[in-house]
Amino acid sequence: MKKEDKERVVAELTERLRTSETLIVADYRGLTMPQIDELRGKLLEHGARFAVVKNTLTRRAAEAAGADALLALLEGPTAIAFLEAEGDPVAVAKALADAARTSRVMTIRGGIFEGRAIEGAAVEELAKLPPTDVLRAQVLGAITAPLTAIVGLFTAPLQDLYGLLDARIEQLGGQEEAPAPEPEAQPEQPQAEETQSEETTEESETKEEQ
Secondary structure (H helix, E strand, C coil): CCHHHHHHHHHHHHHHHHHCCCEEEEECCCCCHHHHHHHHHHHHHCCEEEEEECHHHHHHHHHHHCCHHHHHHCCCCEEEEEECCCCCHHHHHHHHHHHHHHHCCCEEEEEEECCEEEEHHHHHHHHCCCCHHHHHHHHHHHHHHHHHHHHHHHHCCHHHHHHHHHHHHHHHHCCCCCCCCCCCCCCCCCHHHHHHHHHHHHHHHHHHHC
């Protein structure tokens, strides 16, 4: 391969690694070209591009793209499934796992899932999950299930809604706050003490006049 071609391949791989948050690395050793083409077509249907790469050029691209986690997976004949933005990682993992099982020669080394390195066993577990659209439907069902009561409330006859509101108003009316307790009155001084105080004051005024 000419130097210009190598530089072009490295540039293309670098761009793919920078834009693909999820990819799966496989050892395609033993696969025939028809098998590779068939697998490439299946993966393309699920939003992934399957490329056979040279490790030397891929290492350069990984270093340039900052994809250091990929370096440990570049041993032996290597093929990478790059997921596009709208790709289905579960379907891609399943297609690769099926190809590895039926061919009995291809192996899955691992990959990068949403920016995090994963092992081959994790890819196998990912392949066992339901398809993404089924997962989304299950999550949506779990979220919307409690809302059926609210929908029923607003679609019920108006008189039922008015009855619920009236009952709530009556309930709140019965929970009025109790009046704050009045402050305790200060104990009055005994009358005898007031009289004695007045007499003392009068005597003092008389002495001052004398």
